[in-house]
Amino acid sequence: MSNKPFLGMLPSTWVFGILVVLTFVTFFLGEKGIGGLEVALFVLGIAMIKGHLVGAYFMGLGKLRGLWRWPVSVWLIIPGSLIATAFILSY
Amino acid sequence: MTQAVDALDPDRATLDPDQSNRYPPGDLAIWIFILAELAVFAVFFGAYAFTRMDNVALFNEFQLHLDREAALINTLALITSSYFVVRAVSAIKENHAEYCFRWLVAAMGMGGIFLIVKMGEYSHHFEQGINLSTNTFYMFYLSLTVFHFMHVIMGMVILAAVAIKAKKGGYTAQEHTGVETGASYWHMVDLVWLILFPLVYVMR
Numbered sequence: 001m002s003n004k005p006f007l008g009m010l011p012s013t014w015v016f017g018i019l020v021v022l023t024f025v026t027f028f029l030g031e032k033g034i035g036g037l038e039v040a041l042f043v044l045g046i047a048m049i050k051g052h053l054v055g056a057y058f059m060g061l062g063k064l065r066g067l068w069r070w071p072v073s074v075w076l077i078i079p080g081s082l083i084a085t086a087f088i089l090s091y
Numbered sequence: 092m093t094q095a096v097d098a099l100d101p102d103r104a105t106l107d108p109d110q111s112n113r114y115p116p117g118d119l120a121i122w123i124f125i126l127a128e129l130a131v132f133a134v135f136f137g138a139y140a141f142t143r144m145d146n147v148a149l150f151n152e153f154q155l156h157l158d159r160e161a162a163l164i165n166t167l168a169l170i171t172s173s174y175f176v177v178r179a180v181s182a183i184k185e186n187h188a189e190y191c192f193r194w195l196v197a198a199m200g201m202g203g204i205f206l207i208v209k210m211g212e213y214s215h216h217f218e219q220g221i222n223l224s225t226n227t228f229y230m231f232y233l234s235l236t237v238f239h240f241m242h243v244i245m246g247m248v249i250l251a252a253v254a255i256k257a258k259k260g261g262y263t264a265q266e267h268t269g270v271e272t273g274a275s276y277w278h279m280v281d282l283v284w285l286i287l288f289p290l291v292y293v294m295r
Contacts, residue, residue, distance in 0.1 A: 010181075012174065012177045012178075012181075013174075016170065016171070016174040019170045020167065020170060023163065023166045023167060023170065023288075024163075026288070026289050026293055027159060027162075027163045027166075027293075029293060030159050030289075030292055030293035031159060033155070033295075035151065035295045040294045040295065043289045043293050043294050044289065044290075044294065046289070047285055047286050047288075047289045047290075050285045051282055051285050051286060054173065054278055054281060054282050054285065055278075055282065057177075058173050058174070058176075058177050058278045058281070059115070059116070059275055059278045059279075059282075060115065060116045060271075061115060063112065064112055064113060064114070064115065065112050065113055066113045068113065068114060068115045068122075071122070071126055071129075072129075072282065075126070075129045075130075075133065076286075078133050078137075079132070079133040079136040079137060079286060080286075082133070082136065082137035082140055082141070083136060083137070083140040083290060083294075085140075086137075086140035086141045086143060086144050087140065087294065089144055090143065090144040090147050
């Protein structure tokens with residue numbers, strides 16, 4: 001995972017921008033008050049992507065090799081799976 | 092543990108790049124602590140989701156009473172503070188202790204915004220007589236968010252300690268384990284909120 005600037009901006013700055021955009025997407029879906037399993041899972045998917053970006057780029061785990069590269073990704077899968085299962089079963 | 096390794100081999104990164112790419116930034120002990128904290132939050136999130144299964148109508152109704160705009164501001168505040176902490180770590184790696192200090196102060200400022208907005212939300216709830224016993228949704232909402240709130244306070248105390256040491260010149264490009272340790276904890280606080288926000292405020 002390179003730390004070289006892309007189009008004049010550091011990867012962490014790009015990630016920050018992506019996190020902000022995804023946060024607004026989540027917020028507007030909430031504001032619309034849209035229910036439904038697909039929307040819920042979509043919002044959960046956005047949260048998983050955001051979590052992965054924080055782990056890989058902000059926490060610096062993305063550049064690691066071996067076991068320590070994965071704890072945040074594995075952690076995201078655990079509550080993500082629990083939440084997804086509960087929501088699927090509730091519909 | 093990493094400090095012990097560093098003590099034996101201060102130039103670990105330059106001597107053995109393979110090894111430096113195998114351990115996370117900061118002290119390994121904070122990562123054990125972070126994983127324990129994340130495990131607790133995972134249980135909390137799972138409990139919320141499975142309890143909701145038997146109370147879907149109630150959760151959906153009272154979720155609409157929450158202030159999503161406040162949650163948006165808080166999410167942006169934590170994301171921004173996390174980014175500022177990344178910049179603080181980058182600054183100290185380039186031996187710019189003063190910049191490191193300033194980025195950390197900016198990050199704490201964002202953390203302060205989070206605390207103020209969240210206290211405003213709590214104040215509004217308490218004025219309405221809402222507490223842990225009001226219903227199952229509020230029991231989870233208050234428990235989860237207050238537990239996270241305490242972690243934000245803890246993270247700000249850690250960042251303050253790191254900032255003070257950075258200001259005093261306690262970190263260098265060669266030795267900045269403390270900055271990375273504090274940064275890792277703060278990112279964990281941000282990470283947890285990134286799941287908490289959609290789960291409690293948006294998903295229905």
